Amino acid sequence: MDRFELDAKLSDEIRARVFGDGFMKLVQSVRRGGKPFKVSIRPVLIGEELKYQAEMSDETGVQVKNFDRAGIADGLEKVIAQKGARDLHVMCANGDLHVRVTRKGRVTATRSAELSRKVEVLPHDRVKKTPLSSFDSAALLAATGIADADGRVRASMRGKYDQVNEFLKVVGETVGGEDADRPFAVVDCGCGKAYLTFALYFYLVRSLGFKDVSVTGVDRRADVVESARRTAKRLDVADRVVFVERDLGSFDAKRADMVVSLHACDTATDEALAKGVEWKAKYVLSAPCCQHELQKSISATGAFAGLMRQSILRERFCDILTDAFRAMIMRILGYKTHVVEFVSEEATARNILIKCEYGVKPGQAGPVGEYLELRDYWKVVPWLEGRLSRMLGGYLERYS
Numbered sequence: 001m002d003r004f005e006l007d008a009k010l011s012d013e014i015r016a017r018v019f020g021d022g023f024m025k026l027v028q029s030v031r032r033g034g035k036p037f038k039v040s041i042r043p044v045l046i047g048e049e050l051k052y053q054a055e056m057s058d059e060t061g062v063q064v065k066n067f068d069r070a071g072i073a074d075g076l077e078k079v080i081a082q083k084g085a086r087d088l089h090v091m092c093a094n095g096d097l098h099v100r101v102t103r104k105g106r107v108t109a110t111r112s113a114e115l116s117r118k119v120e121v122l123p124h125d126r127v128k129k130t131p132l133s134s135f136d137s138a139a140l141l142a143a144t145g146i147a148d149a150d151g152r153v154r155a156s157m158r159g160k161y162d163q164v165n166e167f168l169k170v171v172g173e174t175v176g177g178e179d180a181d182r183p184f185a186v187v188d189c190g191c192g193k194a195y196l197t198f199a200l201y202f203y204l205v206r207s208l209g210f211k212d213v214s215v216t217g218v219d220r221r222a223d224v225v226e227s228a229r230r231t232a233k234r235l236d237v238a239d240r241v242v243f244v245e246r247d248l249g250s251f252d253a254k255r256a257d258m259v260v261s262l263h264a265c266d267t268a269t270d271e272a273l274a275k276g277v278e279w280k281a282k283y284v285l286s287a288p289c290c291q292h293e294l295q296k297s298i299s300a301t302g303a304f305a306g307l308m309r310q311s312i313l314r315e316r317f318c319d320i321l322t323d324a325f326r327a328m329i330m331r332i333l334g335y336k337t338h339v340v341e342f343v344s345e346e347a348t349a350r351n352i353l354i355k356c357e358y359g360v361k362p363g364q365a366g367p368v369g370e371y372l373e374l375r376d377y378w379k380v381v382p383w384l385e386g387r388l389s390r391m392l393g394g395y396l397e398r399y400s
Contacts, residue, residue: 003105004083010109011080013097014090018076019069022093022119028079030086035059039079041072043121050121093117131168132161132199135206143234144195162347164199167262167287170342170355171200172208174283175258183212185255187279189248189272190264191217194228194241200260201241217243218251248275256281263289263350270384273326276356277333277388284335284356287342288326293383294318300378321374325382327354328371332395333388334362363395372399 006014018026018041026041037058044053044066052072056063067075079088088099096112132141141147146157146164153161178184184204188197197217204210219225225245232238244251248264248271259276261269269288276284295318300308308314323339330337335356342353375382385392 004085004101004107006080006099006101006107010099010107014080014088014099015076017090017092017097019073020092022117024091024093024117024119026076026079026088026090028082028086028088030082030084032058041075041079045121093119130165131172131203131207132165135202137199137202139235140198140202143231144193144198146195159347160195163262163287163343164196166343166347167196167260167285167353168199168203170285170340170353171203171258171260174285174355174357175204175208178210180208180210181212183214183255184210184257185253186213186215186258186260187253187256187275187281188215188217189259189261189275190268191219191224191228191243192221192262193224194231194243196260196262197228197243198231198235198237198241201237213240215241216253217241218246218248219243220245220247248272251275253279255279258283258285260284261286263287263348265289266292267383267387270326270382270387273330273354273356273384274387277330277335277391280358282358284330284354286326286354286356287350288319288323288352288354289350291319291322294322294325294380297380298378321378322382323352323354324374325371326384328367328374329382329384329388329392330354330356331360331367332363332371333391334358334360336360363398365399368395368399372396 017023023043027038028040029036029038031037035058037056040055042053044051046066052067052069054065054067054072054075084101085103086101090097093115094117095115098110100108138147138151141153142149142151145154146161147153175184186200186204188194188200191197194217197215201213201215204213217225217228222245225243228243229238232241232243235241248268253275256276256279259272259279259281261272264272264286266289269286269291272286273284295314298308298318298321307317327337327339335358338355340353340355341351343351345351375385
């Protein structure tokens with residue numbers, strides 16, 4: 001018997017658990033060529049017929065296929081015959097089996113105590129409730145390249161799909177009390193390829209029921225603006241979703257109820273926040289990207305010298321400090337502000353969102369004092385303070 005091979009008794013137990021009553025799920029994790037590979041099997045209902053859904057995932061994406069009993073039996077034999085180190089977990093209503101094979105070929109099997117779990121075999125087409133599944137988004141996803149011609153989300157676009165979905169969730173939570181019959185204008189600052197721009201329009205109109213929505217995407221790159229305009233025509237929304245080729249600093253919106261930015265680089269995020277304030281937008285939602293401005297001017301001695309000496313720690317610390325300054329400035333200027341993680345790190349490492357809603361008294365002593373104390377401790381002037389100096393100046397001088 002091969003040193004990685006499972007013995008006949010253990011192999012038969014795995015087969016019996018998978019094809020017996022109460023089977024819930026099998027998961028096996030291995031490494032192929034030094035990279036993780038996972039396969040899982042679970043029972044599903046297709047129509048009224050019991051099938052088995054197999055999901056294979058690696059760094060390139062996820063592949064899902066449905067099989068009948070004979071088909072999954074062949075697949076199960078491949079799982080059992082897998083070579084090399086691996087972990088296999090079989091979950092059933094009455095208990096679990098965990099098999100581990102080490103790099104040296106040692107096989108251990110452990111079994112849980114007797115359990116009494118309820119098994120629910122779900123339909124294969126159950127859909128996770130997300131903003132992009134709350135309306136017919138097939139044309140949108142295909143036109144923007146997030147999905148392929150068959151409507152499947154491309155593996156390379158899964159992260160972007162998740163980012164947009166989670167951003168839209170925040171939008172839905174934020175505008176829940178708005179009058180959907182009134183005009184609602186959105187400006188997407190640094191819209192890039194306009195994944196979020198188009199998704200915002202369709203989500204507001206088709207899912208949230210807004211009657212009169214206009215969305216403007218602003219970007220300084222001529223090629224992405226022209227591409228976005230072509231997409232708007234294909235989706236027949238060119239009169240409601242428009243794109244402007246302009247540097248954000250020189251752009252002025254006639255109206256903006258909501259200002260958004262998704263991963264605008266460095267001080268472009270600050271510019272988006274500043275525009276939201278100047279346009280008197282009720283809502284400003286910004287997910288920052290790379291942040292370098294503060295790193296150029298900050299320094300430290302004493303207790304923080306070691307932190308600043310390590311470049312990766314310096315970078316991450318300055319990211320946090322920059323976002324803290326941004327949130328504080330928005331609070332000083334009258335916005336209820338929260339800094340949240342809007343999406344998992346698996347979708348993007350840049351998963352912080354600054355969520356602002358106008359509605360508190362600007363220039364209060366507490367927020368101003370906290371800001372000045374932090375700013376003066378680090379002996380820096382955040383870029384956003386300089387950008388909004390005309391609006392901030394009086395408040396800061398009052399408590400300096």
